[in-house]
Amino acid sequence: NAGVTQTPKFQVLKTGQSMTLQCAQDMNHNSMYWYRQDPGMGLRLIYYSASEGTTDKGEVPNGYNVSRLNKREFSLRLESAAPSQTSVYFCASSEGIRAGRRETQYFGPGTRLLVL
Amino acid sequence: GEDVEQSLFLSVREGDSSVINCTYTDSSSTYLYWYKQEPGAGLQLLTYIFSNMDMKQDQRLTVLLNKKDKHLSLRIADTQTGDSAIYFCAESSPDYKLSFGAGTTVTVRA
Numbered sequence: 001n002a003g004v005t006q007t008p009k010f011q012v013l014k015t016g017q018s019m020t021l022q023c024a025q026d027m028n029h030n031s032m033y034w035y036r037q038d039p040g041m042g043l044r045l046i047y048y049s050a051s052e053g054t055t056d057k058g059e060v061p062n063g064y065n066v067s068r069l070n071k072r073e074f075s076l077r078l079e080s081a082a083p084s085q086t087s088v089y090f091c092a093s094s095e096g097i098r099a100g101r102r103e104t105q106y107f108g109p110g111t112r113l114l115v116l
Numbered sequence: 117g118e119d120v121e122q123s124l125f126l127s128v129r130e131g132d133s134s135v136i137n138c139t140y141t142d143s144s145s146t147y148l149y150w151y152k153q154e155p156g157a158g159l160q161l162l163t164y165i166f167s168n169m170d171m172k173q174d175q176r177l178t179v180l181l182n183k184k185d186k187h188l189s190l191r192i193a194d195t196q197t198g199d200s201a202i203y204f205c206a207e208s209s210p211d212y213k214l215s216f217g218a219g220t221t222v223t224v225r226a
Contacts (some may be wrong), residue, residue, distance in 0.1 A: 004158070033213075040124065042204060042216040043159070058213070090158055103147075105214060107158035 002026055004108035006091050012114045013081045021076040021111050023091030030096035032074035033105065034058075034066060036087040043090065049074055051096065081115045088112050120217035122205050127223045134192040136220045138205030141186060145207040148181060149214065150190045153202040162190070162203070192222075200224045 007022045030051045035043040045058030049068040065077045078085055092105040119141040128134045146167055151159040165172045165179045172179045178191040192199055202219040
């Protein structure tokens with residue numbers, strides 16, 4: 001039981017290049033999330049998927065796209081990378097977004113991305 | 117997140133108690149959380165408190181919630197070197213996603 005896994009761990013891109021960050025969870029969770037972490041700003045939600053087949057924008061979606069490939073996998077794509085997208089990206093999952101219920105989110109180890 | 121505020125740094129001597137403070141703005145938050153991030157790792161849930169509680173204790177951890185002032189604190193008793201990490205406060209937003217503070221970096225000195 002690996003929990004939440006992310007690939008790659010590190011990536012260096014040139015401005016304008018594209019790439020996809022992969023995330024998978026083996027906890028049979030319904031909801032998945034992508035965050036970015038920048039110094040002094042905590043975690044900001046980029047996109048989330050409340051359930052398989054649905055995706056919604058979070059706080060900072062510009063410059064990103066996502067795909068909920070199946071219940072296990074949720075990918076984040078940068079179509080044309082910019083230096084402002086240099087960050088640490090975290091994927092998380094939870095049982096499901098349900099009103100009034102505690103939703104513990106479980107996090108992956110992160111992907112460190114540098115855009116030159 | 118702009119709605120959750122924490123001080124950025126805390127230095128504490130080994131064996132002393134650490135207190136990390138957080139303020140939030142959403143009075144409708146159902147749950148409030150504390151996450152811990154060790155260097156190079158993802159976030160790990162430490163503890164949480166339901167909004168109708170004032171206090172929760174879990175071994176060395178004590179969470180205090182002042183709902184009137186929208187103030188949350190995490191006290192770590194007998195702080196150890198393994199407690200050095202970044203601690204994030206988070207509130208559940210009305211649509212039950214999480215809003216995080218900027219994180220408090222706790223440094224434990226011998």
